[in-house]
Amino acid sequence: MTVPVIWNNVDLYFQNNLQQEDPVMKSVLKANEEAGLPAIDVSPNQGKMLYLLAKLKKANNILEIGTLGGYSSIWLARALPNDGQIMSLEYSEKHASVARQNIRNAGLKDKVTILVGPALETLPTIEEKGYHHFDFIFIDADKQNNANYVQWGLKLCKPGAVIIVDNVVRNGQVLKEDEHDPNIQGVRDCIELFSSEPRIDATAIQTVGSKGYDGFLLGIVE
Ligand code: SAH
Ligand code: DHB
Ligand code: MG
Secondary structure, three states, rough: OOHHHHHHHHOOOHHHHHOOOOOHHHHHHHHHHHHOOOOOOOOOHHHHHHHHHHHHHOOOOEEOOOOOHHHHHHHHHHOOOOOOOOEEEEHHHHHHHHHHHHHHHHHOOOOOOEEOOOHHHHHHHHOOOOOOOOOEEEEEOOOHHHHHHHHHHHHHHEEEEEEEEEOOOOOHHHHHHOOOHHHOOOOOHHHHHHHHHOEEEEEEEEEEEEEEEEEEEEEEOO
């Protein structure tokens, strides 16, 4: 996707002014590229935003769906207190193994557990593994299952939990009601669920930047 130069430059301007040099994050992106992973991680400014939101929430138990190379997992793990934990669900064994190495290199291996498999198959197993009472949930996997993931999130979360869903604008394609692309339909189903679910108080924010024109859906569970 080509991104307008000004979006990139403003993103870089904020990153350079509001973040320290970050050799760990740089090496994660380099390792992902070397392993041939798609460059669809959140941007540095979005990662920092997730980190700040998790800190604001004082999150202890995070659920992430869609690990890729662990870039967003590492941002979120940095927001955790010493005894905090992230459970991150990933379909691809290859992505998970790159992520595990990145997480080890970042010194965060005691905070992050990655479970490999289709998330709809692993979600039913995590409570018995001791992972529940999530207070922060980041959904960023196959978009057609967004609504299913939110339903699981509602089952596994604590009152007051934050749910964030990535990629809810998709260059404006979210408006295409008749779109047959299951990814777009998945985003719309998720918005509809947020809209009809009285336990969720929500908004969505459009973003432009190095990752193009997209957005986050953000809700708090009653
Ligand atoms: N959150 C990551 C990016 C995730 S990209 C970051 O910002 O760094 C989306 C990931 O979801 C990919 O790694 C993909 O393999 C994974 N994924 C796709 N379908 C999935 C499924 N059914 N269950 C779990 N993970 C899935
Ligand atoms: C895609 C997926 C993402 O999670 C993202 O942030 C950007 C792009 C994709 O599948 O194209
Ligand atoms: Mg995403």
